[in-house]
Amino acid sequence: MNQKSSIRRLTALAALALLPGVVSAADYNYVEGGFIQRDTYGRSDAGVRVAGMLGIHPNVAAYSEFSNNDELNQFSAGAVFHTPINSEFDLFAGGGLEYVDIGQADDLGYGLRGGLRYTPSKIIELTPEVRYFNAVGDGRVALRLSGAYYIAPRFALVAAVQGGDDDRFEAGLRYRFGGV
Secondary structure, eight states: OOHHHHHHHHHHHHHHHHSTTOOOSSOOOEEEEEEEEEEETTEEEEEEEEEEEEEEETTEEEEEEEEEETTEEEEEEEEEEEEESSSSEEEEEEEEEEEEEETTEEEEEEEEEEEEEEEEETTEEEEEEEEEEEETTEEEEEEEEEEEEESSSSEEEEEEEEEESSEEEEEEEEEEOSOO
C-alpha cells in the first residue's frame, strides 16, 4: 500500500467519525464527585474531587476536574475528541489546561489524556486511560482505570484507581444529565 492511499483512507475515516448521527457507546454528559486519596509531589492526602463532561458536538466533549487535598489543589479543563469503535467501545483523546497549586508554588501547565470507554451494558462502564500533565516544573504520567455502576438510570457509583507519577484512589457518585 502506498503512502497516498494510506493518507486517503485515514482522511476518509476521520471524516466519517465527524458526521452527525454517529452514536457513541458512552454518555458524555455527567457530573460526579466524592472522595479522593492522592499521593503526588511528595504529599499523600485525602480530600474531595468534582469532575464532569459536557458533549459540545457529536464527537467532542468538554471536561473539567477539581481536586482538593490539604496543600494540593488541581484544576483541569479541556476537551476530548471521541469516536465509537463499535456499540461497546469509544476511543477518546484530548487535552487542556492544568492549574496546580501546591504549598507555596502554583503553575498553569497543560495536560493530555486518552483511552477507551467500554460499556458492555447499560449499567456498567469501564475506562482505562493514560494521563499526562506538565505543571510546577515537571511532567507527570499515570495509568488510570475508572468504573461506573449505574444504580438508577441517572445515578452511578464511581471509583477509580490511578498509578504512576500521580497515584490516586477515588470513590463517589455520578449524575448523568444526558439521554438515558
